[in-house]
Amino acid sequence: MPQTSATGPTHRLVPSPAGRTHLVEQGDGPLVLLLHGFPESWYAWRHQLPALAAAGYRAVAVDVRGYGRSSRPVAVESYRMRELVEDNVAVVRALGERSAVVVGHDWGASIAATSALLRPEVFRAVGLLSVPYTPPGGPRPGEVFARMGGDEEFYVSYFQEPGRAEAEIEPDVRGWLAGYYAALSADTMPEAGAPDPHFVGPGGRLRDRFPVGRLPHWLDEADLDIYAGEFERTGMTGALNRYRNMDRDWEDLTGFAGAPVTQPSLFIGGGLDASTTWLADAIEAFPATLPGLAASHILKGCGHFPQQEQPDETNRLLIEWLAGLR
Numbered sequence: 001m002p003q004t005s006a007t008g009p010t011h012r013l014v015p016s017p018a019g020r021t022h023l024v025e026q027g028d029g030p031l032v033l034l035l036h037g038f039p040e041s042w043y044a045w046r047h048q049l050p051a052l053a054a055a056g057y058r059a060v061a062v063d064v065r066g067y068g069r070s071s072r073p074v075a076v077e078s079y080r081m082r083e084l085v086e087d088n089v090a091v092v093r094a095l096g097e098r099s100a101v102v103v104g105h106d107w108g109a110s111i112a113a114t115s116a117l118l119r120p121e122v123f124r125a126v127g128l129l130s131v132p133y134t135p136p137g138g139p140r141p142g143e144v145f146a147r148m149g150g151d152e153e154f155y156v157s158y159f160q161e162p163g164r165a166e167a168e169i170e171p172d173v174r175g176w177l178a179g180y181y182a183a184l185s186a187d188t189m190p191e192a193g194a195p196d197p198h199f200v201g202p203g204g205r206l207r208d209r210f211p212v213g214r215l216p217h218w219l220d221e222a223d224l225d226i227y228a229g230e231f232e233r234t235g236m237t238g239a240l241n242r243y244r245n246m247d248r249d250w251e252d253l254t255g256f257a258g259a260p261v262t263q264p265s266l267f268i269g270g271g272l273d274a275s276t277t278w279l280a281d282a283i284e285a286f287p288a289t290l291p292g293l294a295a296s297h298i299l300k301g302c303g304h305f306p307q308q309e310q311p312d313e314t315n316r317l318l319i320e321w322l323a324g325l326r
Contacts, residue, residue, distance in 0.1 A: 264325055
C-alpha cells in the first residue's frame with residue numbers, strides 16, 4: 001500500500017521490466033521524473049520533491065534498477081542502458097501519464113539523456129546535472145578508460161571488474177560512502193595537488209584517497225544512515241553493474257552514433273566537479289549536441305552533488321526552466 005502523509009511524499013512500487021520500480025512522488029501537475037546517480041537513491045532528490053510539488057509539478061524520484069527497493073536482476077547485462085530506459089517508460093505509463101520531463105544526476109543524467117534520445121515520444125524535455133551529454137559513438141569506452149591514469153587506474157575501470165569494488169566497499173559501507181561523498185563535495189574534497197580520488201594507485205584501494213572523519217555540509221549523520229542502510233541491505237553489485245555495461249551500451253547504441261538530443265534541455269554542473277572540467281569539450285559542443293538547450297549553468301563553489309550541495313539554487317534553476325516549458 002502507498003505510504004502517505006498530508007503534505008509529504010508517497011512511496012509506491014510499480015511494475016517495470018526490471019520487475020518492480022520503487023518511486024517516491026509528491027505534488028500534482030506535469031510529471032517530472034528524477035533519476036539519481038551512483039552511489040545514491042531516490043533520497044538524493046529529497047530537497048527537490050517538495051519544491052517541485054509546491055511549484056505545481058508531479059515530482060517523482062525513483063530508485064534506479066539495482067538500488068533500494070527496486071528490483072535487482074542477477075545478470076550483469078540486465079543493467080544496460082536500453083533496459084533502464086524501458087524502466088523509465090514503464091514508470092511513466094504506470095503513473096497514468098503519456099509523457100514526462102526527465103531530469104537526472106550523474107549516471108542518472110546519462111540515463112535521462114538516453115531516455116530522451118531513444119524515446120522522444122515519452123520524454124519531452126531533459127535536464128542534466130553534473131554529467132553533460134555526449135552522443136553515442138567514438139572509441140570503445142573500456143579501451144579509453146584503460147588508457148587513463150598511466151600507472152594509476154581510473155575508477156571506472158576499477159568498478160568494471162565484478163566483485164572487486166564490492167570487496168572494498170561492503171565490509172564498511174557507511175565509512176566508504178562517507179569518504180566518497182566527501183571526496184567529491186566542494187567543502188571536503190582533497191586540496192589541489194593532492195592525489196586524485198578518481199584514481200587507484202598500484203596495489204591500492206579507491207578509498208585510500210578519500211577524506212577521513214569529515215562529512216560535507218549537505219550530509220548529516222541521519223542522511224548518511226539512510227544511504228548506508230540501503231546499501232548494507234542490498235549490497236553494491238546492482239549499483240556497480242551500470243559501470244559494467246558501458247561497452248555493451250556502446251554496441252547497443254551504434255545506430256545513434258553522433259545523434260543530438262533535440263528536446264528542450266537544461267544543464268547544471270558544479271564549478272569544482274571533475275565531471276565538468278574533464279568534459280569541458282562536451283559542454284562546449286552543446287550547440288550541436290543539445291540544440292534545444294535553454295541554459296547551461298556552472299555553480300560556483302559546488303562539487304559533484306548540486307541538488308544536495310546547493311539545493312535552493314538548483315531548485316530555482318529547475319523551476320525556472322520548467323516554467324518555460326509550459
